[in-house]
Amino acid sequence: xxxxxxxxxxxxxxxxxxxELRCNYSYGATPYLFWYxxxxxxxxxxxxxxxxxxxxxxxxxxxxxxFKRSQSSFNLRKPSVHWSDAAEYFCAVTxxxxxxxxxxxxxxxxxxxx
Amino acid sequence: DAGVIQSPRHxxxxxxxxxxxxxxPISGHDYLFWYRQTMMRGLELLIYFNNNVPIDDSGMPEDxxxxxxxxxxxxxxxxxxxxxxxSAVYFCASRTGLAGGFFGPGTRLTVL
Numbered sequence: 505x506x507x508x509x510x511x512x513x514x515x516x517x518x519x520x521x522x523x524e525l526r527c528n529y530s531y532g533a534t535p536y537l538f539w540y541x542x543x544x545x546x547x548x549x550x551x552x553x554x555x556x557x558x559x560x561x562x563x564x565x566x567x568x569x570x571f572k573r574s575q576s577s578f579n580l581r582k583p584s585v586h587w588s589d590a591a592e593y594f595c596a597v598t599x600x601x602x603x604x605x606x607x608x609x610x611x612x613x614x615x616x617x618x
Numbered sequence: 619d620a621g622v623i624q625s626p627r628h629x630x631x632x633x634x635x636x637x638x639x640x641x642x643p644i645s646g647h648d649y650l651f652w653y654r655q656t657m658m659r660g661l662e663l664l665i666y667f668n669n670n671v672p673i674d675d676s677g678m679p680e681d682x683x684x685x686x687x688x689x690x691x692x693x694x695x696x697x698x699x700x701x702x703x704x705s706a707v708y709f710c711a712s713r714t715g716l717a718g719g720f721f722g723p724g725t726r727l728t729v730l
Contacts, residue, residue, distance in 0.1 A: 538718045547622070547709055547721035548661075594661065596718075604649065604673065606719065608661040 506531040508597050510609035518617050519587055525580040525612050527595030537578040538596040538606070539569055548594065554578060565589070590616045622722035624710050630728045636698040639725045642691055643712030651719060652685055652695050653709040661709075667693065700729045 507530045517523055529535060536555050540548040552563025559571040569580045578595060595609040623642040631637055643650050652664040665675040670687045678685070682701070687693040697704055707726050711719040 540718075540721075545723075547723045548711075548719075549721070550718045553718050604651075604666055604668075605663050606651075610660050 506535060506597055506599065506607050508595050508607055508609035510593075510595055510612050512612045513610070514613045514615065516615040516617060517585055520584050523580075523582045523585045523589070523614070525593050525595075525614070527578045527580065527609060528576050529578065529595075529597045530576065531597065531599065533599070534571075534573060535597045535599050537569075537571060538598075539563065539567070539578075539580050540594045540596060540608075541565075542592045542594065542611075544591070551580070551593075585614075585616055587616045587618070590614055622710055622712055622720055624708075624722040624725050626725060627723065628726045628728075630730065631700055632730050633701055634699045635729075636696065637700045637704075637727060637729075639695040639708050639710075639727070641693045641695070641710030641722060643693070643710070644720055645691065647712035647714045647720075648690075649713050649719075650687060650693050651711040651713075652693070653711065653721075655707045655709060655724070656705075664695070697727075700727075702729045705729050 509528045538553045539551040542548045551567050552561050554561050554571045562568050567582050571578050592611045592613050594611045596606045598606050625640045648669050651666040654662050664677045665685045667687045685695045705728050707724045709721050709724045711721045713719040
């Protein structure tokens, strides 16, 4: 069965610093990969997705993610975080043959300090 | 577009009562999903519909849970009878194609 691992439960970074959130998946083929953000009391918002092609994908709010097949990873990055980026971030995966079920990671909570 | 609309946003009920959660998907979206989020289990897919037809309900925890989608613009998730362990945030999401899904703001359910 497919699975998603987000090894960091909580990350704290200073405003203006760079950010990288880790995501590893376990699946036999290359799945569809997603990153979502959830602000407190809100639903999830899609940041970006990877289906195929260029392994570096750009998303909203200045985020990007890089798919690395050799490492089974899809890490999320941002060169300079803003206080408004404080939220919970979820990586998700679904098989690439039309399965509609998204498997979510456990999430990484991001705290921004001034 | 108003996005995915869920009601109520908060629900507090007593054990044994019936609870009905409502969702209005984004117009034109042909997939609708119901998720549950808890601290212990994270985000779980309960059931999803395609063109108003339930496709996979394997995530529905028990027979106490049921979901319907009578038309393309409305879906309900019902819990009868409710139990304290059903307390969670329930999300509805909709999409078309492979967009990944647009989530509603959720319904926070508390069962006393």
